[in-house]
Amino acid sequence: MxxxxxxxxxxxxxxxxxxxxxxxxxxxxxxxxxxxxxxxxxxxxxxxxxxxxxxxxxxxxxxxxxxxxxxxxxxxxxxxxxxxxxxxxxxxxxxxxxxxxxxxxxxxxxxxxxxxxxxxxxxNAEEWNSIRSLYVPEEKVEATVTGLVGDREIDGFVDLGTGTGRMLELFGPKAKWGLGIDLSAEMLAFARANLEKPEYQHCSVRQADLYDLPIQDQSADLVTLHQVLHYLDDPLGAIGEAVRILKPGGRLIIADFAPHELDYLREEQAHRRLGFAREEISDWLCDCGLVTSEILTLPPEGAEDAKLTVLVWVGDMPTDGAVPARKARVHDLLGAK
Ligand SMILES: C[S@@+](CC[C@H](N)C(=O)[O-])C[C@H]1O[C@@H](n2cnc3c(N)ncnc32)[C@H](O)[C@@H]1O
CATH class of the missing domain: 1.10.10.10 (Winged helix-like DNA-binding domain superfamily/Winged helix DNA-binding domain)
Structure with missing residues (x-):
């Protein structure tokens, strides 16, 4: 051996x-x-x-x-x-x-x-809400993610890659403050319009890169990445930055596609990854120091051309907030030899 x-x-x-x-x-x-x-x-x-x-x-x-x-x-x-x-x-x-x-x-x-x-x-900013419902039973996904939050106390909520701000509309009313982050000014223009209601007064959006958030460490109770990771070239980097801003005891919810073979989505809709395996994202959550407490599967249904399954991962930050960073773990292993 x-x-x-x-x-x-x-x-x-x-x-x-x-x-x-x-x-x-x-x-x-x-x-x-x-x-x-x-x-x-x-x-x-x-x-x-x-x-x-x-x-x-x-x-x-x-x-x-x-x-x-x-x-x-x-x-x-x-x-x-x-x-x-x-x-x-x-x-x-x-x-x-x-x-x-x-x-x-x-x-x-x-x-x-x-x-x-x-x-x-x-x-596609204007049509985004209709585009995204082409493949997934969106109401079901929304009911699932809201169910995962239930009546947890949320001071701070951050939605990464917020697009037109749909997650802020869902979770904003449950939180004391809500912030949506997106790189696209056009998407944010729609988000701002959608959030112009009294119930969202404590919610705002900001143009920023989700790999480098203008947000302090350990400041959010809930962070969401809803249909964002498959556009990114460094999904693990995005998860790491999301975890940085989570408070001890906080929760990260990720919704994305299960692995699929619709190659044309790369050309037509700028997808980088064709979905993610359950263990791929749960390994990343673990690498970043979270505990995967649930992975839910929402198979396609409804429209005839609905072909994509949505997976929802729930990552919980331990209450002591100890994040064993990936590098640190490797160094620990070396140091222990
Ligand atoms: C598919 S949309 C999802 C929008 C929203 N989460 C939803 O489900 O309706 C992905 C969003 O991620 C944003 N995005 C992509 N890369 C980003 C980055 N590096 N930083 C911030 N936002 C980014 C895009 O501008 C886009 O609005």
Whole structure:
């Protein structure tokens, strides 16, 4: 057993011990990326990049997953390879000229992607409420998420990627203050109009990036991410930032699609991910220090073209508020050796 672990470690180190492969590890520690995106960033041919990726996957340092016609790569999540990959990322210097250029090009790729999604939301702000009900029994989702909050005391409520502000309409009346965050000014214009009623006087919206919230640590009792994660290139980063603002004992509710194969949604509606497996998001919640207390499944029904299942995850912050951050956990493991 010991011998096997040693072999694995050596295989991992051999796989990582090459400049392009270290650059791949540094890039994939920041974002899930497709081969096409990695080819653009590294400026190397697709067969070459694919060969490096294959070696890193075989050594257990990377995970590969297919969604429709896209294949994504990311740092491995489980096993010794995952720990090694995470440790290696700490040693790759961002200041190295080649790495710094890669990171600049990664930023350009992300900006292009975000611009595409923002263009989509700008163009569809007016119709968003009807678009989103094309696939899901929306009233059912709303009844489910409101049921999950019940009569819990809510001082602060924050809705991330609030769009037209629907979650604020639902939960605002239950909270002492409510705040909706969105990048799209057009979406927020509709949210502001929807919230112009006396019962929402204590609710407001703000244009900001959900990866970098203008909100203090541990200030919200309830945070929602409703149909937002599948647009994002770093869903785990978004969950981490949501958890940062949760109070001890607070609750994060995520509603999103279960894995599906409607590839055209990438082109037509700027989806980045084709849904999420139950354990994918519950692992992320756990990585960020929350306890997954429920995962509910809402199968499609009603309209003939309704094909998407909605999953609702509930993540609870322990009342002592101790958040074992992902990095810290890896360092603890290393320190313990
Ligand atoms: C599909 S809409 C969902 C809106 C709302 N939660 C709902 O269910 O009606 C996704 C929203 O996320 C917003 N969004 C995407 N990326 C964002 C980011 N990085 N920061 C803030 N908002 C973002 C978009 O502008 C869009 O309004």
């Amino acid at each position: 010991e011998e096997r672990a040693m072999e694995q470690l050596l295989a991992g180190l051999r796989a990582a011990g090459e400049p392009t492969r270290l650059r791949l590890i540094a890039l994939l520690s920041r974002s899930e990326l497709t081969v096409t995106e990695l080819t653009q960033i590294l400026r190397q041919s697709q067969p070459r990049v694919s060969r490096h990726l294959k070696l890193l996957c075989e050594a257990g340092l990377l995970d590969r997953f297919r969604e429709g016609s896209w294949v994504f790569y990311r740092l491995a999540r489980l096993g010794d390879g995952a720990r090694l990959a995470e440790v290696l990322t700490d040693f790759v210097p961002d200041s190295d000229l080649t790495v710094a250029r890669d990171l600049e090009r990664l930023e350009a790729v992300r900006t292009a992607r975000a611009t595409r999604a923002a263009d989509y939301f700008r163009a």
